[in-house]
Amino acid sequence: MKTGVITDGISRDLGHALSVMDEFGLHYAELQFIGDKEVGDLDAAERSAALALIRKHEKSVSCISRHLFAGQVMATARPGDAEHQRHMEALKRCIDMAHQFDCSTVRIMTGKKEAILWGAHGAERWNVAKGAWDAQLPLIAPAVEVARKENIRLVVETGNGTMVNSCYTARKLIDDLDARDTLKVLWDPANNCWCNEIAYPDGYALLRDGYLGHIHIKDVCADLPRATLEVRPMGEGQLGGQFQPIADALRADGYDGVISYESVYHPGDGDFEAGFRGNIGRFLDYFG
Numbered sequence: 001m002k003t004g005v006i007t008d009g010i011s012r013d014l015g016h017a018l019s020v021m022d023e024f025g026l027h028y029a030e031l032q033f034i035g036d037k038e039v040g041d042l043d044a045a046e047r048s049a050a051l052a053l054i055r056k057h058e059k060s061v062s063c064i065s066r067h068l069f070a071g072q073v074m075a076t077a078r079p080g081d082a083e084h085q086r087h088m089e090a091l092k093r094c095i096d097m098a099h100q101f102d103c104s105t106v107r108i109m110t111g112k113k114e115a116i117l118w119g120a121h122g123a124e125r126w127n128v129a130k131g132a133w134d135a136q137l138p139l140i141a142p143a144v145e146v147a148r149k150e151n152i153r154l155v156v157e158t159g160n161g162t163m164v165n166s167c168y169t170a171r172k173l174i175d176d177l178d179a180r181d182t183l184k185v186l187w188d189p190a191n192n193c194w195c196n197e198i199a200y201p202d203g204y205a206l207l208r209d210g211y212l213g214h215i216h217i218k219d220v221c222a223d224l225p226r227a228t229l230e231v232r233p234m235g236e237g238q239l240g241g242q243f244q245p246i247a248d249a250l251r252a253d254g255y256d257g258v259i260s261y262e263s264v265y266h267p268g269d270g271d272f273e274a275g276f277r278g279n280i281g282r283f284l285d286y287f288g
Helices: 014-023 044-056 082-100 132-150 167-176 191-195 199-207 243-252 272-287
Strands: 002-006 028-031 060-065 105-108 153-157 183-187 212-217 219-223 228-232 258-261
Touching: 002 014, 002 060, 002 272, 014 028, 014 044, 014 272, 028 258, 044 082, 060 082, 060 258, 082 105, 082 132, 105 132, 105 212, 132 153, 132 167, 132 183, 153 167, 153 212, 167 183, 167 199, 183 199, 191 199, 191 219, 199 243, 212 272, 243 272, 258 272
Parallel strands: 002 028, 002 258, 028 060, 060 105, 105 153, 153 183, 183 212, 212 258
Antiparallel strands: 219 228
């Protein structure tokens, strides 16, 4: 399968990250932070320098991954307000960068999570964050329209602190926006541990019929009562028994997108490159 890594998980020095990718035969570079800037904020010279490095190392860019639309509060966010416009302008810069880097995919997020979106038998009155889901739709709809006109695919990440935090909510967003032609799911099954969604078979079953566009892989242990998340070595967290059946299903279904290793584990000393080197072999055993 097509395997890669989010480069800043190795190093924000793009040249160094690409050299490390060379060591392990990884072809697909997902760009999120380069130096001290997030993608979409690089100036023309910085983008040209980054592209030269990509070409030198003969990599393909799988996704331009900015935290677009994250952090908006559903109770106050409005389409076209200053904060929303800031995200829309950043989206357009990311799309420009995607075109320059011959990349077809741009990552978006969704607003700040409200815990209970729907309910019944009393919960709809006392517990539901009324209107929160409906408030999200007109914030994302303009992004879909821009991407459609630019012939760019958007992927919405299942985040652990965002309105879309599961395969169910990701699919519902796409369906509610009637955007299946342009908007796909960036599935991060480790993030979904925070909402107790079982990655396989439950989560994957919701995505397998044309909703899946990109994948992030890491392993975690989520302790919701203690509000604690621990990143674990590959195979030693909650997803340890699910990686192989996920990989088998992706192969059987002919998934042709990219699977990015998200190198956010360190062995206790803050050395994320060491975490990458210690885990990339297991990642490739499953997905390579």
